[in-house]
Amino acid sequence: xxxxxxxxxxxxxxxxxxxxxxxxxxxxxxxxxxxxxxxxxxxxxxxxxxxxxxxxxxxxxxxxxxxxxxxxxxxxxxxxxxxxxxxxxxxxxxxxxxxxxxxxxxxxxxxxxxxxxxxxxxxxxxxxxxxxxxxxxx
Amino acid sequence: xxxxxxxxxxxxxxxxxxxxxxxxxxxxxxxxxxxxxxxxxxxxxxxxxxxxxxxxxxxxxxxxxxxxxxxxxxxxxxxxxxxxxxxxxxxxxxxxxxxxxxxxxxxxxxxxxxxxxxxxxxxxxxxxxxxxxxxxxxxxxxxxxxxxxxxxxxxxxxxxxxxxxxxxxxxxxxxxxxxxxxxxxxxxxxxxxxxxxxxxxxxxxxxxxxxxxxxxxxxxxxxxxxxxxxxxxxxxxxxxxxxxxxxxxxxxxxxxxxxxxxxxxxxxxxxxxxxxxxxxxxxxxxxxxxxxxxxxxxxxxxxxxxxxxxxxxxxxxxxxxxxxx
Numbered sequence: 001x002x003x004x005x006x007x008x009x010x011x012x013x014x015x016x017x018x019x020x021x022x023x024x025x026x027x028x029x030x031x032x033x034x035x036x037x038x039x040x041x042x043x044x045x046x047x048x049x050x051x052x053x054x055x056x057x058x059x060x061x062x063x064x065x066x067x068x069x070x071x072x073x074x075x076x077x078x079x080x081x082x083x084x085x086x087x088x089x090x091x092x093x094x095x096x097x098x099x100x101x102x103x104x105x106x107x108x109x110x111x112x113x114x115x116x117x118x119x120x121x122x123x124x125x126x127x128x129x130x131x132x133x134x135x136x137x138x
Numbered sequence: 139x140x141x142x143x144x145x146x147x148x149x150x151x152x153x154x155x156x157x158x159x160x161x162x163x164x165x166x167x168x169x170x171x172x173x174x175x176x177x178x179x180x181x182x183x184x185x186x187x188x189x190x191x192x193x194x195x196x197x198x199x200x201x202x203x204x205x206x207x208x209x210x211x212x213x214x215x216x217x218x219x220x221x222x223x224x225x226x227x228x229x230x231x232x233x234x235x236x237x238x239x240x241x242x243x244x245x246x247x248x249x250x251x252x253x254x255x256x257x258x259x260x261x262x263x264x265x266x267x268x269x270x271x272x273x274x275x276x277x278x279x280x281x282x283x284x285x286x287x288x289x290x291x292x293x294x295x296x297x298x299x300x301x302x303x304x305x306x307x308x309x310x311x312x313x314x315x316x317x318x319x320x321x322x323x324x325x326x327x328x329x330x331x332x333x334x335x336x337x338x339x340x341x342x343x344x345x346x347x348x349x350x351x352x353x354x355x356x357x358x359x360x361x362x363x364x365x366x367x368x369x370x371x372x373x374x375x376x377x378x379x380x381x382x383x384x385x386x387x388x389x390x391x392x393x394x395x396x397x398x399x400x401x402x403x404x405x406x407x408x409x410x411x412x413x414x415x416x417x418x419x420x421x422x423x424x425x426x427x428x429x430x431x432x433x434x435x436x437x438x439x440x441x442x443x444x445x446x447x448x449x450x451x452x453x454x455x456x457x458x459x460x461x462x463x
Binding site for chain 1 (some may be wrong): 164167330336341403430440442
């Protein structure tokens, strides 16, 4: 299996989602002064969306800081984004922004802390994705 | 004789350069940048569409909007001010004052819709209906009882999140339904602005609720959780009857109920709780989902091959200066 890195603010929605996945994951810290994870192997990023009504500020500054490291970015394989459909077309926009900036696919979108269906799909999907990644790599 | 009763304490001046909770600033910025007024939406473009609705459909729509007006009025005049008294930080009070005002804007918006599309007599009839409708009065009563000044601050927040993230949706459903059929599309645009605001309100109040829960013992937390689930059960019972009462005449009740389950789960998630309704009771009509978030395909799932794999660049604002790769 490849790695998993996520950001969750103190609302805890993404943290609850990741815990429900039951996979080992590194958390991007909330405090700008805390040490930042720097993965050096392929990983998937899970992040919430913070856009205003015009889509500005969709990606949390701490996630931007994390991705600003070129070595980290080189190992990013895909992004899973969360949000709230109440934001209409801007739902889970952080995933689209990161996908475009880093040229990786958006794997999945979910709302708030996700549903059991979301958990099942992401668990199976990540498993399948890493298997194909590592089988083609050999 | 000198008055010996304690006068109201002088509050400390609010200093936004000394934050105790960064979420206050984040939400303040979000809410103020999302500010809007109903005049921004060209509601008069819906006049022709309105005339194509049947009399029953028109009456239903006006009634649904008076029901929403009542909830916004409660949140504007009682709910948000009641939460202010429990605020932990001075910035939280400021955010709540924004929430209170936006609820007034929402309530005012429905009257803009009415004055554009309906006759005074129809609207007066609907406001009378809202005062007499048993379910509307019951759900208001349940929420207002928790807004009592003496109530537990966390009970107030639970009631507030249920109003913001659950009770509105028996009403929001209808304009989304019309919009999915290319009816009243400008009205739907206005409702989407309200829906966006309510998401932030529910999220923020739920966040403050979770901070309050952290200060309690395990047993106390369990009590609050039991209270929350009991309240959502009671509200759900009322909402089910409200739905039947209003929507049976157009055959949409069962479709609406899926949407209610879905939103009840989201309200509970805002409080940090697990879902109540299983996924197979939350099969929201895809047309309603699409009306809610156009362009956000319902089941984007790269893993299983549905949805677009690479996202094609949409015209979205990003701050390039934050992204010096």
